[in-house]
Amino acid sequence: MDEDTPQDPADVDSTLWTDRYRPKRFTDLLGDERVHRSALLWLKEWDQCVFKGSNSKTSGAAAELKRERRKKRARDGKFDGAADAGDGEQAADPFGRPHEKILLLCGPPGLGKTTLAYVLARQAGYQVLEVNASDDRTGKVVEDRIRNALESRALTMDGGMAGNKPTCVVVDEVDGAGGGGESSFVRTLVKLVTEGSSTKKYKGKGKKDRPLLRPIICICNDLYAPVLRPLRPLAKIVRFSPPTNTMLVSRLKNICTEEGLGADAKNLTMLAEVAEGDLRSCLNTLQFIKRRSTIVDEAAIRSTVVGLKDTGTSSTQVIERLFKKPPRKKGGGGTDDRYVNRIVRDVQTSGEYEKISQGCFENYLGARQLTDTWPRILEATDWLFLYDRLDGRLRSDRDYELLAYVPYAFVPWYKLFSSHTSATMEFPKTDYEAYLKRVAHQEIVQTFTASMPHALKTLFTGPNIVAELLPLLNRIIAPDLKPVNSQLIKAEERAVMLKLISTMLGMKLSFVQDKNEDGQLTYKLDPPIDVFIHFDGKRASDMAPSRYAVRHLITREMEAEEIRRSQGEGVTNNASDIIAAYNMCA
Amino acid sequence: MSLLVDKWRPKTLDELAYHEDLSERLRALAQTDFPHTLFYGPSGAGKKTRIMCTLKELFGPGVDKLRIEQRTFLTPSKRKIEINVVQSNYHIELTPSDAGNWDRSVVQEVLKDIAQTQQVDLNAKKRFKVVIINEADLLSRDAQSALRRTMEKFTANLRVILCANSTSRIIGPIRSRCLLLRVGAPSEAEICKVLAYAAKKERLSLPEHVATLLARISQGNLRRALLSLEALHTQDPTFKTVSASHSLLTGTKQSASDLDSVPRPDWEKYAGRAAEKILGEQTPERLLEVRGMLYELLVHCIPAPLIISTISKRLMDRVDEEIKADVVYWAAFYEHRLRLGSKPIFHLEAFCARIMSVYKQHLLGIGFD
Numbered sequence: 017m018d019e020d021t022p023q024d025p026a027d028v029d030s031t032l033w034t035d036r037y038r039p040k041r042f043t044d045l046l047g048d049e050r051v052h053r054s055a056l057l058w059l060k061e062w063d064q065c066v067f068k069g070s071n072s073k074t075s076g077a078a079a080e081l082k083r084e085r086r087k088k089r090a091r092d093g094k095f096d097g098a099a100d101a102g103d104g105e106q107a108a109d110p111f112g113r114p115h116e117k118i119l120l121l122c123g124p125p126g127l128g129k130t131t132l133a134y135v136l137a138r139q140a141g142y143q144v145l146e147v148n149a150s151d152d153r154t155g156k157v158v159e160d161r162i163r164n165a166l167e168s169r170a171l172t173m174d175g176g177m178a179g180n181k182p183t184c185v186v187v188d189e190v191d192g193a194g195g196g197g198e199s200s201f202v203r204t205l206v207k208l209v210t211e212g213s214s215t216k217k218y219k220g221k222g223k224k225d226r227p228l229l230r231p232i233i234c235i236c237n238d239l240y241a242p243v244l245r246p247l248r249p250l251a252k253i254v255r256f257s258p259p260t261n262t263m264l265v266s267r268l269k270n271i272c273t274e275e276g277l278g279a280d281a282k283n284l285t286m287l288a289e290v291a292e293g294d295l296r297s298c299l300n301t302l303q304f305i306k307r308r309s310t311i312v313d314e315a316a317i318r319s320t321v322v323g324l325k326d327t328g329t330s331s332t333q334v335i336e337r338l339f340k341k342p343p344r345k346k347g348g349g350g351t352d353d354r355y356v357n358r359i360v361r362d363v364q365t366s367g368e369y370e371k372i373s374q375g376c377f378e379n380y381l382g383a384r385q386l387t388d389t390w391p392r393i394l395e396a397t398d399w400l401f402l403y404d405r406l407d408g409r410l411r412s413d414r415d416y417e418l419l420a421y422v423p424y425a426f427v428p429w430y431k432l433f434s435s436h437t438s439a440t441m442e443f444p445k446t447d448y449e450a451y452l453k454r455v456a457h458q459e460i461v462q463t464f465t466a467s468m469p470h471a472l473k474t475l476f477t478g479p480n481i482v483a484e485l486l487p488l489l490n491r492i493i494a495p496d497l498k499p500v501n502s503q504l505i506k507a508e509e510r511a512v513m514l515k516l517i518s519t520m521l522g523m524k525l526s527f528v529q530d531k532n533e534d535g536q537l538t539y540k541l542d543p544p545i546d547v548f549i550h551f552d553g554k555r556a557s558d559m560a561p562s563r564y565a566v567r568h569l570i571t572r573e574m575e576a577e578e579i580r581r582s583q584g585e586g587v588t589n590n591a592s593d594i595i596a597a598y599n600m601c602a
Numbered sequence: 603m604s605l606l607v608d609k610w611r612p613k614t615l616d617e618l619a620y621h622e623d624l625s626e627r628l629r630a631l632a633q634t635d636f637p638h639t640l641f642y643g644p645s646g647a648g649k650k651t652r653i654m655c656t657l658k659e660l661f662g663p664g665v666d667k668l669r670i671e672q673r674t675f676l677t678p679s680k681r682k683i684e685i686n687v688v689q690s691n692y693h694i695e696l697t698p699s700d701a702g703n704w705d706r707s708v709v710q711e712v713l714k715d716i717a718q719t720q721q722v723d724l725n726a727k728k729r730f731k732v733v734i735i736n737e738a739d740l741l742s743r744d745a746q747s748a749l750r751r752t753m754e755k756f757t758a759n760l761r762v763i764l765c766a767n768s769t770s771r772i773i774g775p776i777r778s779r780c781l782l783l784r785v786g787a788p789s790e791a792e793i794c795k796v797l798a799y800a801a802k803k804e805r806l807s808l809p810e811h812v813a814t815l816l817a818r819i820s821q822g823n824l825r826r827a828l829l830s831l832e833a834l835h836t837q838d839p840t841f842k843t844v845s846a847s848h849s850l851l852t853g854t855k856q857s858a859s860d861l862d863s864v865p866r867p868d869w870e871k872y873a874g875r876a877a878e879k880i881l882g883e884q885t886p887e888r889l890l891e892v893r894g895m896l897y898e899l900l901v902h903c904i905p906a907p908l909i910i911s912t913i914s915k916r917l918m919d920r921v922d923e924e925i926k927a928d929v930v931y932w933a934a935f936y937e938h939r940l941r942l943g944s945k946p947i948f949h950l951e952a953f954c955a956r957i958m959s960v961y962k963q964h965l966l967g968i969g970f971d
Contacts (some may be wrong), residue, residue: 121855377948381886381893389886390959397952411944446897446948451903461903466686471608473688474650475825476698477736482903483645484826487867491833494603512839517884519605551872551898 033303034296037271038131042139045132046267046295047259053494055121055254059140059184060233061114062108067141067148067180081597116252117209120190123256127295128400133233142184142231150295162208162232183230190234191241205232206246240328258293268298277302277313287317324442331368332443338429341436356427363423373403374444376429382442383433390419392432394516399428407421461486463543467524476478493520499565517574526574527567540566606832607825610800613666615655618648619799620792621785628652631658631781632659638753640738640764642775643785646823649765652785653734656763661692661727677704677712693732699740706745709735713749717756730761738764741773750775750867766938787822796824797831812841819866834865869904870912877916880954886947889955896950906946910937910953916955925964932956 039045045052121129137144144164147158165183190202209228236244239253258264265284272279277550279302291297305316319451338359363372380396404427409415461481465473476485495512505513527539549555612618617627631637641649657665671687683704688695696712698705704911716731741749753762753776762780769777788796794813802809808831816834820827834841866874876895879888899909914933918926936953940946 095843115774189725217848273811320932373945381890388961390884390955393889394952394959398953400945400948401943401952403940404941404945404948408942425934429667450897450901450947454903457901457903469608470670471611471668472605473686474654474668475611476694478644479903479905479908482825483867483869483905483908484829487869488826488829488833488865489605491865492829492836495836505867512836545803548902549868551868551902552895 033271033275033299039128039135039199040138042135045128046136046263048257049255051571052136055132056136056139058114058116058119058254059136061143065113065229066231077223094153109352113229114252116250116560117228118205118234118247118251120235120239120247120253121233121235121256122253124258124292124294125237125295126291126298127256127258128295129235129256130186130188133188133235137186137233138186140184141181141251143181144186145183146186146188146437148188153200158201159204159208162205165230185230185232185233189236190247191236191238191244200243202243202247205234206250208232209250240330241306259295261288261293264288264293264298267295268302271299272302275302275306276310277306277311277312283312283314283317286314287312290317298520309557309570310517329368331371334362334366334368334372334426334443335342335379337362338372338376338426339379339434341434347538355430356424359427360423363426369403369407369422369442372426373400373407374447376400376426378442378444378446380429380433384432384435384437396429396432399425457547458549460545462542464523470520482548486545490546493523493525495564497569499563499569513570513573517570517577520570521574521577527571529571534542536564538564539571605829606800606804607828610803612655612865613649613658615652618626618652618655619796620788620820621648621652621765624652624783624785625655628656628783629659632656635760636660636730637781638757638762638764638779639783640766640769640772640780641783641785642739642766643767644787644822645767646784646820646825646827648787648824649788650736650742653763653765657693657732660732664726665690665692667691673712675701675704675707677707683708692726692728694735695734695736698745699737702862703742704750708742709745710752711747713752713756713760713762715911717752717760720759730757730759731762732761732784734763734765737767739766740875741772743773745962746773746776753779760823787820788824791818793817793820793824793827797827800831801827805961806835806839809841811826812844815844816865830865837865867919869899869902873899873904873909874916876954877913877920879916880957881920881961884958884965888956889951892954893947893951896947896954900946906940909950910940913954921961923963926958928960929957931959 023154023366044050052437068565121133123129134144145162147161163183165185187205213226232246234251238244239248239255265281266290268284269279269281272284287298287301291301293567301317302312305312307457309316321493363369376396377400380393405424406422406425408417465481468476472485493516495516497509497513497516525545526542528542529541530538532538546555615629618625619819631639641653643649667690668688668958669690671689673687674683675683675685677683681704683701685696685698685700685708694712694716696708698708701708713733716733720729735749749762750773752760764772764776764780768771769782794810794817797813798808801813813831816827818828820830834844838844847879865891872895876892876899879892879895882888896909900906910933914929917929921929932953934958936949940949943949
């Protein structure tokens with residue numbers, strides 16, 4: 017831009033093309049019509065609540081009637097929880113609102129989510145209040161603003177401005193609303209929605225307990241952003257996918273014709289591909305090109321899109337791209353030899369290296385390989401090692417300079433395992449599940465070690481407890497006893513049992529009564545160190561199954577023994593003494 | 603009341619069943635000024651038992667009065683960590699590796715605490731107290747450095763006994779300050795002797811072949827042999843399930859079922875099954891199956907290096923002579939990686955993949971590249 021001399025003020029006007037060609041009507045929208053329609057349907061569901069009751073709201077009698085009805089419902093106990101009305105009670109919503117009070121539009125940028133929200137609101141007869149990331153979005157501010165906006169209609173109606181439309185709040189970029197805690201934006205929003213649905217609270221008539229009577233549309237890019245977690249179950253979720261290239265190109269073509277920009281379908285297709293279906297970025301690019309020339313050619317596109325979009329690629333997407341080759345381009349030029357930079361960029365923008373490594377690890381064996389199976393697998397493990405090594409250094413030594421190399425550890429996976437067939441990628445979760453289980457098991461070990469006798473504590477340390485003591489101890493405390501009356505027991509069995517009881521007491525192990533899934537009573541070991549002889553959910557084969565009656569017997573004997581010990585009689589080894597003591601206790 | 607392992611544990615140097623020359627030396631040392639020592643040797647060889655016997659020799663029966671204290675330490679980052687400490691009037695026993703990354707603060711605080719107070723008991727035979735540090739080879743470098751100066755400075759009040767599996771991870775300065783005492787694993791015959799002794803004390807008849815079998819599978823780990831004896835006895839009081847002609851005893855080639863029919867810890871059997879799976883079929887699908895088993899082992903808190911060594915030992919029993927060297931090489935290779943990295947499952951799987959590849963090539967008769 018060395019010179020700034022507009023030839024024609026009308027030609028170089030200040031509006032962006034994206035604004036100029038923003039769809040005004042529902043039929044103008046580009047993309048999957050089903051998506052648009054489902055969003056519209058949701059908004060229409062509000063009509064009953066927003067428009068039907070509007071004229072009756074002025075009369076106090078109708079409101080009274082409504083309140084009466086609500087009270088009755090509250091008495092019936094249908095709505096006494098703060099929980100939202102269930103599916104079956106959708107029609108029974110006291111205000112005639114749809115089941116989900118919030119619409120959540122999600123999808124990558126530039127597909128027209130905001131546009132859709134505006135078009136829908138207009139179509140359904142609302143005025144829009146937009147709250148976006150540029151506004152102050154602390155919980156408090158938002159609560160006041162949204163509440164005022166949503167409840168302002170009654171005032172304007174009273175003022176006789178019949179032409180005024182009800183408000184629909186559009187919360188743009190809701191995933192960018194940071195901050196956790198009680199007063200965060202999303203929580204406030206959730207509170208706004210759930211509070212109203214509890215009719216009991218409404219009786220309190222506090223200003224803050226007023227129910228939500230207007231639709232709220234939220235827009236986000238990443239549906240699974242952690243901040244949205246509380247919102248997701250309350251919202252109707254509508255996902256956007258990029259429009260097909262043909263649709264996109266024909267729309268671009270129309271716009272180019274209108275703007276007097278020469279462009280052929282091939283170049284526009286390329287533009288659409290580079291932008292990954294992002295209509296906004298296509299339009300911006302075209303407008304930019306228009307400033308310099310009147311024709312769109314490949315060189316022009318290449319030169320403008322150097323600074324590609326900096327969208328956060330999610331780790332799942334990255335993993336998918338590592339294992340799936342992009343569709344072959346028609347008409348030659350389909351060599352995919354520039355994958356290194358592409359992958360590195362993807363990986364870097366995602367930033368979730370650990371997740372990606374896990375995703376690679378969990379998916380690579382399922383990838384289709386025609387030849388050289390083992391060399392490929394071995395090479396892959398080498399790259400995993402590189403990643404692990406770098407990651408370890410990063411963490412332990414805080415050598416963050418190494419971070420630059422990490423993305424390159426993922427590049428070879430593409431070469432090794434990508435294919436054109438779309439394999440189903442599994443979200444990496446095995447490792448996390450294993451981690452959780454291991455932590456649980458470690459806790460069992462800790463509980464057990466804490467109550468171990470002193471002498472054993474000096475004998476077994478660290479991994480020896482798990483590797484040696486626990487598996488064998490499990491066998492030591494599981495002798496083959498028969499479930500007979502303790503008074504009929506044979507002398508040698510009695511000795512075995514006494515030994516068992518003293519061992520278990522010494523280790524502070526016990527059996528606690530519990531019910532299994534079938535409702536049967538069982539005795540479980542506590543602390544449950546028997547998990548260490550369960551592999552693949554099966555108990556060790558060389559051990560007799562524990563019988564309820566036996567454990568019951570042992571438990572009673574242990575209780576008797578404990579009472580005896582607390583009475584200070586010490587351990588008795590004489591069988592007849594035991595029986596006598598047992599009879600006393602029983 | 604207690605387990606066999608603990609019940610007949612030697613309490614004095616005279617009762618120790620093997621390594622008599624070592625016992626003799628310890629006795630001589632206890633008479634004079636006792637130095638800082640480092641006991642090292644494989645697991646279950648009797649290091650701890652020897653240490654306790656030596657303490658008894660040093661201080662008399664007072665060391666048997668043990669108590670457990672829970673101590674709280676404050677790390678430099680103001681985090682509280684709790685650690686269990688076993689102690690008597692004369693000694694204190696620490697396992698600093700329990701504190702993970704904070705082992706340095708534990709070592710510093712406890713040692714200073716002890717070093718700065720004198721022996722309270724005027725009747726004590728020695729003027730110093732003893733600090734036993736378990737798993738000294740797992741101490742971080744920081745913690746070991748923290749130890750070295752204290753060891754020199756407070757020799758008047760304090761002796762340190764370190765207990766480790768290997769000296770390789772102990773830093774040089776510490777090694778040079780200690781008297782190194784190696785406690786080797788007992789031989790099979792020695793284990794048999796101890797087993798027979800314990801059996802006699804317990805008044806149970808232990809056939810000789812059972813003792814030999816237990817000694818053999820415990821691989822020089824006396825503690826494990828005794829535990830196995832008790833476990834086996836509980837399940838099978840007459841030892842009738844162990845046949846005298848077991849292939850492990852006769853030395854013939856062992857089948858998979860033979861290796862599983864001896865009393866071993868469950869995880870070891872499971873690892874053995876994983877090894878069999880590796881040899882059974884070499885496909886990515888099978889590797890996936892093996893991965894599940896590896897995860898299962900890790901979930902059961904089995905340390906990853908132990909998994910590698912167990913699997914490779916089992917493989918060694920089963921593969922042909924020609925590729926045994928490769929198995930060992932790769933086991934070492936991947937265990938090295940394991941120790942460098944932080945994600946054990948990657949390297950365990952890589953090891954299994956490598957073995958599958960090597961084994962397949964061997965089966966197909968293709969040379970190695």
